[in-house]
Amino acid sequence: MELALGILVEPGDGSGSGASGAAALARQAEAGGLDLVVVGGAAGSGAAGSSAAGSAPTAGLDPWTVAVWVAGGTERIGVGTVPADAPDAPPTDAETPVPSVVEKAWQSAALLVGPRFVAGARWVVAPAGAGRAELEALGADGLPVVVPVRDSDDVARVVDLAGTAGTAGRSGTGPRRTAVARALRRAGIDYDAVPDSLAATAVEPGDREYLGVSSNYLRGGAPGLVLRPETPQQVADALAFARAHTHVPLGVRSAGHGVSGRSTNDGGVVLDVGRMNRVEVLDEARRLVRIGPGATWKQVAAALDPYGWALGSGDYGGVGVGGLATAGGIGLLGRAHGLTIDHLRAVELVLADGTPVRASADENPDLFWAVRGAGANFGVATAFEFEVYDVGEVGWAKLSLVSTDIEKSLLRFGEVAGAAPRDTTVFLVTGRPRRGQSTIQLYAIVDSPDPQVVVERLTPFLDLGVLVQQEVYLTRYKEIMGQAADVGPDGHHGQGEPVSRSAFLPAMTPEAAHDTAELLRSGQVFFYELRPMGGAIADVPADATAFAHRTPAFQVTAMGVDQDDLDARWDRLARHTDGLYLSFETDLRPERLHDAFPPPVLARLRDLKRRYDPTNLFRDNFNIDPFDTDPFDTDPRDGSAVVRAAEEG
Structure with missing residues (x-):
């Protein structure tokens, strides 16, 4: 049987000399072919046959710091921690870990250690004196087994018990993965069946x-x-x-x-x-x-x-x-x-x-x-x-203005952006007012190489507030897109879930400006954007594409920190809006699908979904369920009938 073995070190219990001693034991374990070193606290770090439990760090050493130190002194061996358990709610005392701090510590350790970091208690702890048969029984479920050690003699004994255990391969043409790496696999996925x-x-x-x-x-x-x-x-x-x-x-x-x-x-x-x-x-x-x-x-x-x-x-x-x-x-x-x-x-x-x-x-x-x-x-x-x-060459502008009346500024933006020639597109971004003042960022392209035309097109937008910063010049479109940061080999590192709502706004009316200003003054929206439409967008017939919202003046996006709170506030603006843009919507309530697609469009899409994806494989991004029934498609077997009815008025 393939058995993955490791050691459990307690830096505060007299094992070696703190972090340096733990690192020395880890290097010995790595040299002996073991798979994992787990850093725990001084006590309560688990019992035989159970996952390691939380324990408080001692001697001023938190397990994440020691784990990173151990990783820095080794090259191959997996590194795990036994951190103190964090409560579900913020603590009321100074000793209990704060959940958000614990989560950040895990993330930092994972970032520093890399793929060798074993997140969570993905191992089984054995008694210090366990023999090979007992270790094999504990590892029967495929998890690595770690044995508590205090000194190099203990590590040598575990290495002897490991025998030929340690690095394991995998079938097929894929890379070889250690037993520790395989222990991190998620349930429900047949990894051996990867093509x-x-x-x-x-x-x-x-x-x-x-x-x-x-x-x-x-x-x-x-x-x-x-x-x-x-x-x-x-x-x-x-x-x-x-x-x-x-x-x-x-x-x-x-x-x-x-x-x-x-x-x-x-x-x-x-x-x-x-x-x-x-x-x-x-x-x-x-x-x-x-x-x-x-x-x-x-x-x-x-x-x-x-x-x-x-x-x-x-x-x-x-x-x-x-x-x-x-x-x-x-x-x-x-x-x-x-x-x-x-x-x-x-x-x-x-x-x-x-x-x-x-x-x-x-x-x-x-x-x-x-x-x-x-x-x-x-x-x-x-x-x-x-x-x-x-x-x-195009005119490119980034303008920053300060407004003491965001309601008035939004209304003025609606007037100016809507009246602008079609060669001019200006996006507005703002957020929470501070001390009665709102910062407005304008991002604009004027599709003209003439500096005078650029100035003429942008000047009316200066009525939105007091101009405090400006950057306007002629450039190539590639230079504007080129301002985006490259994503390196380390990829993205987003956290949590974005909270965003989207809508189309037929016009920025005084009522819409007032209610939007109230939304911003609530302090619950940190990002609000108006994207003008019209012009060439409206030249295309509404039925030419599944994107059917061709006539609104603006596309609107708001981002907050709490989905339920943002939903409640955003829903109050529904009387001003019509539809939504899927790219910026995180509300997954079923009615959002009907906002995105007018009734005849949704019925036609559902009919096509039954033809091209009848098993609903593509279901995790604003799913159009092929056999879902809704008020606009009462017969799931014949969505085309609804389309015909809608087309006939």
Whole structure:
């Protein structure tokens, strides 16, 4: 039987000399081929046959600090801790650990130690004098077994007991993983069934790369497995694995920046297409380009710039192509050139059953309609073909103003932004007022190389408050997108869950400005953004794409710290709004789906979902359940009847 053995050291109980002594014992254990060293407190660190229990640190040494010290003195061996248990609620005394501090300590230790850090009590503690047979019995469930030690003689005895135990391999073509790493695997996932085509790049919780792929830009995550395909066939292989694991969550990730998208999860599978990031020109005369879903808009802008081209893409270059290009794409070139999806000419996807398809106006046109606004429900995009447009130098501005009357400023912004020529798109960002004053940030592109035109377009926006800082110049679109930070090999490190609400605003009326100002003055919203629409966005008929909200003046986003509180406050603004933009919505109540898609659109989408994803594999991102019944689709077998009824008035 494969047995993973380790040691449990108590730095405060006289073992060696504190942290240095623990590190020495750990090095001896590592040299002897053991798998794990657990750092505990002086007492109460667990009994035979049970997971290690919490114990208070002694001699001024907290277990996380000692664990990091031990990791610094070793190279291979896994490192775990036995921290003091934290209560569910904030403590009332000075000795009890504060939950948020305990969580941060765990995160810091994991970041410093890397994949060797064993989070949680993923081991079994044996009696100090246990023999080989007892150790094998304790390790029968596959968890590593740790033996308490006080000195080098104790460590030598455990090494002798280990025999040939220690490093274990894995079947298939994937990398070899230690028993400690395998002990971190999540329940419900058949790791030995990972397709051979994906095994070499798959990432598990015990792997060195795990911290870099577990979370996304804003959301903390702990997936059980991250699959990283590089070809459409590998995407199909990944989906075959997902179809065998519908009992765990499934996330699909391009660059991991989405606010609302479920590109990470807890204990599930993540399909990461980040390596499919090529940008190539297909037809220079038509300005037709092919873009992989894992590319960022920063990379796209840089690739298009030598040709004098651009493609509008939100307001941040670090966002991935895949998520935005299937949701809409309300960007800083929007009023001049429309949504990102308005320039999509074809998309290649792998459907839930593994079938590769191409969708365009001529091929699978119904799927092409659905992908432009609801793509996350229908397949995994492997390539996009866009017809981009000529864009030379543009005016780029970042303006900071201070307002003592945010209600008046919002109303004025609505007037100025709505009346601006379509070559001008200005986003407004604000948050909690402080001492009666609100800071307003304006981010603007004027699609003109003429400095005088840029100044003329921006001057009316100075009425919003007192200008305190400005940055205005002519530049290339690639330079604007290039301001986004590169995501290095360590990946994203988001924490917790973002709390965000979204809506479309037909007009910034005095009543809407008043109620929005009340929302901001509540202090519960730290980020509020108005994105003007209109212009070229409104040129496209509402029924041309699944993104049907073409006529509102603004898209609105608010972010807070508590979902229930934000929901209650945001719902009071519903009388002013119409619909929502999926990319910035974290409220998962069923009615949000009806806000995102008008009745005939949702009915048509549900009908297409029954055709292209009848088992509802793609269910973890604003799911359109193929057989759900709702007020707009009373017969789940025939959504088309509802569409016909709606079209007939």
